[in-house]
Amino acid sequence: MVFSNISKEYQVKKRQNNSFLNFFNRDYEIKSALKNVSFQIKKGEIIGYIGPNGAGKSTTIKIMTGILKPSSGECYVLGVNPMENRMQFVKRIGVVFGNRSNLMWDLPVIDTVYMMKKLYSIPEEVFLTNLAELTEMMDVEDLLQIPVRLLSLGQRMRCEIIVSLLHNPEILFLDEPTLGLDARSKIAVHQFIKKVNEKRNTTVILTTHDMNDIQALTSRVIIIGKGSKLFDGEFRAIKNKYKSTKKIRLEINQVDQINSVATQIKQQFRPNNMTVIANEIGVEISKEMGSLDDFIQFISKKKIIDNYQIRSLNIDEIIARYYSELDI
Ligand SMILES: Nc1ncnc2c1ncn2[C@@H]1O[C@H](COP(=O)(O)OP(=O)(O)OP(=O)(O)O)[C@@H](O)[C@H]1O
Known part of the structure; x- marks a missing residue:
């Protein structure tokens, strides 16, 4: 093939605000589809x-x-x-x-x-x-x-x-x-x-x-x-392009300390995405921001972090990321 x-190219009718005028409108514009x-x-x-x-x-x-x-x-x-x-x-x-x-x-x-x-x-x-x-x-x-x-x-x-x-x-x-x-x-x-x-x-x-x-x-x-x-x-x-990008979720046992931990992560690792909701911090770490080992070392030293989960991007996240990089 x-x-x-x-x-x-498709020819589409130019739209007017007034739906009555729209009916009689004979102005067209070209829409490029491919x-x-x-x-x-x-x-x-x-x-x-x-x-x-x-x-x-x-x-x-x-x-x-x-x-x-x-x-x-x-x-x-x-x-x-x-x-x-x-x-x-x-x-x-x-x-x-x-x-x-x-x-x-x-x-x-x-x-x-x-x-x-x-x-x-x-x-x-x-x-x-x-x-x-x-x-x-x-x-x-x-x-x-x-x-x-x-x-x-x-x-x-x-x-x-x-x-x-x-x-x-x-x-x-x-x-x-x-x-x-x-x-x-x-x-x-x-x-x-x-x-x-x-x-x-x-x-x-x-x-x-x-x-x-x-x-x-x-x-x-x-x-x-x-x-x-x-x-x-x-x-x-x-x-493969996003192989090194990991999503990490941290559970904090002292909610009043959560903002201080979030600030430390921001300063030390400068993640692109970080969310703080209730007692959880969500962070995205990629190779460019330092190694995953450094991050794990950082969290293992924090006694107030109860639990953490690390995962790779799922397939939908990968493609959404790729589309946004391509600006489409
Ligand atoms: N018959 C048509 N007349 C005018 N514009 C059209 C026509 N068919 C499609 N388009 C426009 O052409 C562009 C491409 O449309 P197309 O349907 O090929 O996209 P698509 O990738 O299949 O989208 P989707 O995933 O939403 O089905 C769109 O901007 C759409 O609005």
Whole structure:
């Protein structure tokens, strides 16, 4: 897949304060959603495409799936322009949007399954093999006869993914596939996507705000912010950047001494972040502020510190930190 110097501009109506005038307003302004974005994705890769709200992720997916035409640049998916020969192209891709359903709401799941068979002209043999394999892998045999509206969110999402894979797509686009799922359903979805990728060499393009999805599924991430590509590489590299940053929580047994301890920490270690709430001090220490050993020595000498906990940044904190450093 080649995404080359892609820009996308939307025309949006200029807003007026008066909603009546807004109705007649014909002034437009240009909103730039993607600015010269380029990347390539190889067959069989799983890519995490991430960025904060409004960064341009959905716009990218819409261009890659042929729903939107870029304002400039070139996009080739599976060697073809996704806007051309749509009927042939859509038979080669699968799409799951976490906030939109491909299933027919009032009918049992199996009805959508048969509709897909017809829509994608899936040969009988391929269809039966895929249906048996996918339903077993995703453990949804018992759900197929149930009307979609009666399924839980997790059950529905498992069915959505199966339906998107019946026609053996070469690329699977997943937009927030674990949105609203509980921890167990998320793990089931992760394991399934991994299995499909390994077994069928399906390329997976995953957009998500859930860093656990990224952690579980991808090694390569592309980060987009304010329409520009800001990072393309190993997710591990971002995690390593914050390896030495530790969050420490101290419990003080003499609350009247807490401000004096906090002041000493501030003077000696100059932490970026420090919070004092009730009998607890929260501090963030990184390599640049002195070694963790020095800090532990400092607290071990303080008799009024009852208890302390040290932890690394969790994955959400790492990515939030990275976004704020990139100013997106
Ligand atoms: N049809 C449209 N008309 C005008 N502006 C749009 C349109 N679609 C998206 N935008 C704007 O383009 C920018 C990128 O939007 P996009 O939906 O691609 O972001 P996103 O990264 O998918 O965000 P989110 O994580 O919130 O879904 C945003 O500023 C958005 O307001």
